Amino acid sequence: MKRKLCLVVAVGASLATPALTEVAPSEVYFAEGKVETSLTGMQGDAANGVKVMTTAGLGNCVACHTIAALPDVQFPGDIAPPLDGVADRWTEAELRGIVANAKMTFEGSFMPAFYKTEGFIRPGGGYTGKAPEGDLPPILTGQEIEDVVAFLLTLKE
Ligand code: HEC
Numbered sequence: 001m002k003r004k005l006c007l008v009v010a011v012g013a014s015l016a017t018p019a020l021t022e023v024a025p026s027e028v029y030f031a032e033g034k035v036e037t038s039l040t041g042m043q044g045d046a047a048n049g050v051k052v053m054t055t056a057g058l059g060n061c062v063a064c065h066t067i068a069a070l071p072d073v074q075f076p077g078d079i080a081p082p083l084d085g086v087a088d089r090w091t092e093a094e095l096r097g098i099v100a101n102a103k104m105t106f107e108g109s110f111m112p113a114f115y116k117t118e119g120f121i122r123p124g125g126g127y128t129g130k131a132p133e134g135d136l137p138p139i140l141t142g143q144e145i146e147d148v149v150a151f152l153l154t155l156k157e
Pocket of ligand 1: 053059060061062063064065079080081082083086089095098099102106108109110111112114148152
C-alpha cells in the first residue's frame with residue numbers, strides 16, 4: 001500500500017513540474033525572428049501538435065488558418081494564410097519563432113504570441129479597473145510549442 005502511494009505522489013510531481021531544461025518565455029532568444037533550439041531540449045510530438053492546433057483552449061490555430069492535411073477538422077476562419085506547405089517556406093527555427101511570438105517575424109501581426117508572459121496590454125482593466133498582478137502565463141507550454149512545430153514541419157507540398 002505504501003509503495004503505491006509513493007508512486008502516485010511521484011507521478012503527480014512530475015506532471016506539475018515543467019521540464020528542467022525548458023527555456024522560460026522571457027529568456028527565449030529571437031535571432032531575426034528565428035529561435036534555433038528546442039525550447040525544451042526535446043523533439044516535438046506532431047500528433048499532439050495537431051491536438052494543440054485544433055483545440056479552442058490551446059493553440060486554436062484553426063480559428064484563423066486552414067490546413068488541407070486535416071480534412072476532418074472544422075475551420076471556423078480563414079483570415080490568415082493557409083498553413084499548407086509552410087515547411088517549404090520556413091525553416092524549423094523560423095517556424096518555432098513564429099509560433100512562440102509571430103510579432104518578431106511579422107511586425108504588428110494580430111496572430112497571438114503563444115509563448116510570452118510580459119508586455120501584454122493587460123486584460124482585466126476593462127472589467128475590474130485593476131491590472132492583474134505579475135506576468136500572465138504563456139498560452140502554450142514550451143513542449144506544446146515544440147509539438148506544434150513538429151507538425152508544421154510535416155506540411156510540405
Ligand atoms: C487570430 C488569428 C491567428 C491565429 C489564432 C493564429 N495565427 Fe498564424 N498567422 C496569422 C496571420 C494574420 C498570419 C500572417 C502573417 C501576418 O501578417 O500577421 C499568420 C502567419 C502564420 C504562419 C506563417 C504562414 C506563412 O505561410 O507564411 C505560421 C506558420 C502560423 N501563422 C502558424 C500558426 C500556428 C501554428 C497557430 C496556432 C498555434 C497560429 N498560427 C494561430 C493569424 C493567426
